[in-house]
Amino acid sequence: MFPRRPHILASLALGTLLSAAGMAMAAPIAATVENGTTATACAEEDNVSLVLRGAGIRRMRIEALQPGYLGGIDKDVTAPDFSGCNFDGGAHPTDPAYKFKERRVVLHEDAQWRIVGMTLPTFWRPQQVPVRVGARTDRGFHLLQVFRKEDDKVLEAMVLYPADGYWRIKPLPEERFGDGVYGSSFLLGPVEQAGRPVVDIASIRIVPKPLSIHLRFTRGGSAVARVSEISRARTALDVRLSSPTTDARPFAVLRSMYVAADNADVSEVRWRESPEANEQALPLPEVKTLSGTQFRFGRSLPSKHNTSAPDIFFGGFDGAPAR
Template identity: 65%
Template sequence: MHRTRLLTRHTATLLALCSLLACATASAAPARATVSNDTHATACAEEDNVSLNLDGAGIRRFRVEALPPAYLATIEQDRTAPDFSGCNFDGSAHPTDPRFSFKERRVVLHDGPRWQIVGITLPSFWRSEQVPVRVDSRSDRGFHMIQVFAKTGTRSLEALVMYPSDGYWRIKPLPPARFGDGVYGSSFVMGPIEQAGRPMARIASIVIESRPLAFRLRFANGGEAKVGVREISEARTTLDVAMKPGRGQGPRFAVLRSMYVAPDNADMSEVAWRATPDGAEQRKPLPEISTLDATDVRFGRSIPSRHNTTAPDIRFGSFETGPR
């Protein structure tokens, strides 16, 4: 009789646990982001005319990956020279940008066995903000670029650069040796997005931890983000992002920025996505994209471009919601 009561109690406990697990599984189901296209036409191969917005009410965690373009193995030579032939500026500054002057400098903020982290202040920049930056126990401020170099054997290769004054990021996988240091392509901004002539995020302070490598951002609206560098390799560079929203923050959590003139002259020319985790991949040229819902989305190219030929595709995915 005692054993029967124990078995009954054990069965009830198992059923309760199964119910809880089912609930947990259901709540952990991948979320979907809405992607909308604000691209405008241009003849300038050095202008970021592509804006692809990522919105998701309650999305708090996601992953960003830089992946080699599908055609990488078929090419032997990269094309990285700038092309201002269709532009109304020469690369020193965009004519519509404000321009603020600074004392130029380069500071090595960390030099360890795996990473070198460098802060760069440019002679001029379009934002005036001078964001405080701390790397481990070292503090500084006023950098326009934070570069991360991965130490791989005899080479140190840049794999990540972020811009404290406007919240932009660029990432790339480590390139095959024949392509030298490789090249960036599309960029993205994450956090509380606002428009100031272009999408941007106002960052109040940055703390960088070198072991393991992670960026902790505090935004001007009180929100926060942790950006963990999960992997840097020839296969991919991966960031895991966790966000805490701040005051007045809407559903937009990221914007991809890029360049598109034509399918063979673009840093990204098509969008591939899945509407559900086990759904078939869909793919469309960039000009045919208006709005879509996706559990993961890849902004890239399937034919070689004559502009930044080896620049990576950028994929967003692993969207998860959190408390509102």
Template identity: 65%
Template sequence: MVCGRTLFLLSLAVVMSQGIAAPASVTVSNHSRATACAEEDNVSLHLWAPGITRLRVEALPPPYLDRVDRDITTPDFSGCTFDGSAHPTDPAYRFREGRVVLHDGPRWRIVGLTLPTFWRPQRVPVRLGQRTVRGIHLLQVFAKTGDASSPREVLVLYPADGYWRIKPVPAPRFGDGVYGSSFLLGPVVDDGRPVVNIASIRIETRPLVLRLRFADGGQARVAVAEASRERTALDVSFAPPWHRATPFATLRSMHVAPDNADVSEIRWRQDANAALQVQPLETVQRIEATDVRFGRSIPSRHNTSAPDLRFHDFEAAGR
């Protein structure tokens, strides 16, 4: 039997045979809608590009963070039609609740949670070493850093719908910190909301790498390149190169107003030599970028310390 690593290396060889990867730009299209609910993901920003093979995703502290003493993390359902116990449009599949520690080493702790209910029935196999677990809804990665009294969660992945969230190691005054925007990596399709269907996940810990096999073919290698106060960074590789009619990534977030949002503006460069452009989220419809950051410039009363998300270092296979 051919193992997942061998398949990825074979696919990578195909990429190399098609030409050396080169810096690339991507198209970002805005499919967001207005809402009064601060607990609803009404922001959808799709990233498209032919032939994409690599990119980096970073979670960065918002630029105003040094001026903030108190984090605001309390949910606000005042403008919502639901109370937070469940979204009214979601189905509720039932599972046997559980928690499993997949890895607890000198650098990382990796935990899998099975929730009592989840909105999708998929039971994606997650393998680490010789152990395979099915039915994990929330995969948590905790970083063990020298300046923290206990491991700090810096990454979560929902295997059943493909959602990722990352954040830098929080400053002590912010406790465990909070997530803000989430994102998808892989063939994004609509199932009531954007999702990525993952067939299986294999985890390596030296270095920390998550290898994803997608349900309709293709693979991604996601390496945790850094987890620090400055950033948490993921280096992503696709094999084979991205030649699909779907986005290769989607950012999902919330926006009610500039001071009540997880993302309220977009910063980007059209190419390496171009000037930085900054526009409010709602004014952007479609842009071309080699470097794009989704974030905030003024403190938000929603998840105040939540990070900006930056997508850059795009590469595409040569032709």
């Protein structure tokens, strides 16, 4: 082996120092969660708003995880329950109803993924966001669906709503539960109020290999959500932001439903104040403001609504620059 020259050794030493500095920059950052939940008797209404804020965050991880009780239940209750609602499955009575030409387009298909764009006959917002998948560009979709292929099955694992910025993710279901169900949804990006929390997306680009979703926001900045895992255990997104977050505007909001502990898509919050700290838990009605480096929004008690719906995890907050 050739001996290393002095300038190479110096470069390696400098690289070690820079790597150490980078590791220091990537130290975990705490975020806060504020509970904006309101009371409801309607199991089909998003009355839960858990607002995430924090300064200096450029990277995070979001996961959909199987609820801890899943192995102990025999039946997955998936039917909608409008018994406590003032609507019966159509559009919410307070929403606008913009009309569109209904369509469904397969935007990409390969051995692993099927990506579908859907336009609904009515939607509550008029935005028509351009979407690019590979070399194909289209616009006006209300849902972008990601299906994972497994053996002879095509299973939906993720939905993004371009016109209002909502995401829904779930792990691949246990076979006894068919296609499984979604529960909570979340917003990612510069959140604002427009009748309800929204994120205005200027454009979306999907890269199939490796699968990643690139968002450009109307209010400025961008994000990349890389799909790092879709399995029976979890669906995981590794998120990189183009610029660090600030306390002035939420960077994410979890939206969900809570009527009672046994009728909820999220009924408790588990969190760690630091990576070394013990996990803590509170029932959702007792949560006000929490600070932590990771949060799990979920259920310990089986729910009679969307029983198999996943818990949603936010963590891995750090300030490392996007790569």
